[in-house]
Amino acid sequence: xxxxxxxxxxxxxxxxxxxxxxxxxxxxxxxxxxxxxxxxxxxxxxxxxxxxxxxxxxxxxxxxxxxxxxxxxxxxxxxxxxxxxxxxxxxxxxxxxxxxxxxxxxxxxxxxxxxxxxxxxxxxxxxxxxxxxxxxxxxxxxxxxxxxxxxxxxxxxxxxxxxxxxxxxxxxxxxxxxxxxxxxxxxxxxxxxxxxxxxxxxxxxxxxxxxxxxxxxxxxxxxxxxxxxxxx
Amino acid sequence: xxxxxxxxxxxxxxxxxxxxxxxxxxxxxxxxxxxxxxxxxxxxxxxxxxxxxxxxxxxxxxxxxxxxxxxxxxxxxxxxxxxxxxxxxxxxxxxxxxxxxxxxxxxxxxxxxxxxxxxxxxxxxxxxxxxxxxxxxxxxxxxxxxxxxxxxxxxxxxxxxxxxxxxxxxxxxxxxxxxxxxxxxxxxxxxxxxxxxxxxx
Numbered sequence: 339x340x341x342x343x344x345x346x347x348x349x350x351x352x353x354x355x356x357x358x359x360x361x362x363x364x365x366x367x368x369x370x371x372x373x374x375x376x377x378x379x380x381x382x383x384x385x386x387x388x389x390x391x392x393x394x395x396x397x398x399x400x401x402x403x404x405x406x407x408x409x410x411x412x413x414x415x416x417x418x419x420x421x422x423x424x425x426x427x428x429x430x431x432x433x434x435x436x437x438x439x440x441x442x443x444x445x446x447x448x449x450x451x452x453x454x455x456x457x458x459x460x461x462x463x464x465x466x467x468x469x470x471x472x473x474x475x476x477x478x479x480x481x482x483x484x485x486x487x488x489x490x491x492x493x494x495x496x497x498x499x500x501x502x503x504x505x506x507x508x509x510x511x512x513x514x515x516x517x518x519x520x521x522x523x524x525x526x527x528x529x530x531x532x533x534x535x536x537x538x539x540x541x542x543x544x545x546x547x548x549x550x551x552x553x554x555x556x557x558x559x560x561x562x563x564x565x566x567x568x569x570x
Numbered sequence: 571x572x573x574x575x576x577x578x579x580x581x582x583x584x585x586x587x588x589x590x591x592x593x594x595x596x597x598x599x600x601x602x603x604x605x606x607x608x609x610x611x612x613x614x615x616x617x618x619x620x621x622x623x624x625x626x627x628x629x630x631x632x633x634x635x636x637x638x639x640x641x642x643x644x645x646x647x648x649x650x651x652x653x654x655x656x657x658x659x660x661x662x663x664x665x666x667x668x669x670x671x672x673x674x675x676x677x678x679x680x681x682x683x684x685x686x687x688x689x690x691x692x693x694x695x696x697x698x699x700x701x702x703x704x705x706x707x708x709x710x711x712x713x714x715x716x717x718x719x720x721x722x723x724x725x726x727x728x729x730x731x732x733x734x735x736x737x738x739x740x741x742x743x744x745x746x747x748x749x750x751x752x753x754x755x756x757x758x759x760x761x762x763x764x765x766x767x768x769x770x771x
Contacts, residue, residue, distance in 0.1 A: 340771070342771070344770070344771075345770055345771075346583065346584050348583075349583055349584040349585075349586050350584075350586050350587050350708065350709050351586065351587070351708035351709065352708070353707075353708060353709065355708060358589075358706075358708070360705055360706035361589075361706050361707070361708060362634075362706075363633045363634040363635055363706070363760075363761070364633045364634070364639065364704060364705070364706030364707060364760055364761075365706060365707055365708065365711075365760065365761075366711060366760055366761060366765060366766075366768050367634070367761045367762075367765065368765055368768075370711070370712070370768045370769055370770040371732060371733065371767050371768070371769055371770070372769075372770050372771070373729050373732060373769050373770070373771060374728065374729070374771070375771045376690070376691070376694060377655065377690050377691060378647070378649075378655075378690060378694075378697065378699050378714075379699070379771045381647075381655040382647060383611070383647065383656070383659055383665065383666070383667035384656075384657065384658045384659060385610070385658070385659050386658050386659060389610060389659065391608060400607070419582060420582070421582050421583070421584060422582060423581070423582045430610070432597060432598065432610065433597065434593070434594060434596065434597025434598070436593075442593040442596075443596050443605070444592075444593035444594075444595050444596055445595075445603075446592060446593060446595075446641065446673075447593055458596065458605070458606070458607055459596065459597070460596050460597035460600065460605075460607055462610065496588075496590070496591060496594065496597065498590075498597070498598065504647050504699055504701060504712070505771055507645075507701060507710065508584075508585060508587060509587060509588065509589075509590050509703055509710060510585055510586060510587055510588045511588040511589075511591075525588060525589060525708075526588075528586075528588070528708050529586035529587075529708075533583065533584075533586045534586060536583065536584075536585050536586060537585060537586055537588065558585050559582050559583060559584050559585045560584065560585070561584055562582070
């Protein structure tokens with residue numbers, strides 16, 4: 339038996355998804371070759387806490403040059419779990435995002451909205467023993483892109499998660515509940531309808547910090563081991 | 571009881587993958603791209619103390635029109651020269667994990683300086699796992715790099731044996747020696763006649 343479950347195709351977009359133009363020429367046209375899981379696949383980079391620095395998980399502080407970044411402060415927090423619901427402790431979570439005006443610090447971003455001299459927009463953290471991560475950040479702005487006429491990306495935060503091995507690797511985007519742009523975004527709409535809702539963070543009064551920032555809850559589920567911890 | 575447990579299990583479906591997009595540089599490879607943020611990993615996997623043959627992997631990534639993909643990022647995962655995988659990445663030990671974007675080299679190559687991995691078990695030829703992320707890829711793709719000077723091992727490798735002869739070469743990096751370095755060239759083709767064999771497990 340394979341140590342890990344196969345990729346759940348029902349949870350992901352097809353490789354080639356024509357509404358997202360650049361997938362047509364960039365994604366593989368042939369089916370992948372299914373090969374055995376060996377020690378190469380059942381291992382993967384695991385990070386020691388020594389790779390982290392102060393404020394790596396606080397985007398309101400890690401880009402400060404002259405003062406606080408502009409925008410609505412947010413707490414974004416949740417758990418990293420596998421397909422059995424087992425919390426994944428000590429796993430690396432990276433994130434990056436646009437600033438409050440919808441502009442990335444990336445020099446390739448041509449959007450005319452202003453940069454924020456005090457906002458980098460990137461961070462990382464390790465999950466705790468119960469699989470929890472927590473970031474403090476600024477609500478990212480929506481921004482236009484060239485995919486189709488009057489195309490706008492919904493507010494989103496890019497996430498990169500490692501998990502126990504290279505098969506559990508996930509790069510995804512977190513969205514915000516109620517965003518009217520979700521209905522028009524081909525990247526969000528790539529995965530099947532039932533699956534895409536798992537990318538939407540929910541407002542949480544429990545995570546909201548009084549007098550400081552609204553809280554959003556978003557759990558991340560990674561591909562899991564085969565077999566079940568539950569008895570039928 | 572049985573019903574309750576099944577409902578519990580079915581509630582943990584995987585989070586969908588989304589594209590890394592075009593603007594990942596300052597988040598995933600900030601030092602390589604010149605941003606003021608410490609990097610988690612880079613194209614320099616090797617350290618002076620690492621045992622094994624020092625090598626450099628270089629390659630380009632082409633889209634279906636034959637154009638260079640200038641904002642892709644490659645992650646590499648490999649064993650050390652003795653065929654052992656790192657358990658935890660910290661400052662002191664060989665990490666086996668590399669990461670390099672195609673946006674800084676003038677030829678838009680990815681460049682990974684590392685050691686040639688040893689055999690990780692009896693059956694498999696020496697290899698490096700590569701994961702590719704890019705704008706246009708809703709889900710990253712996996713492939714493997716094998717070495718052109720490991721002919722006998724490659725002939726016995728269980729994965730390479732699964733591949734038809736006319737596509738097998740897409741997974742073999744070609745050894746090129748210059749004055750300073752041992753270089754392995756490994757171009758990746760996302761589509762077309764030369765499409766790289768991509769893997770799932």
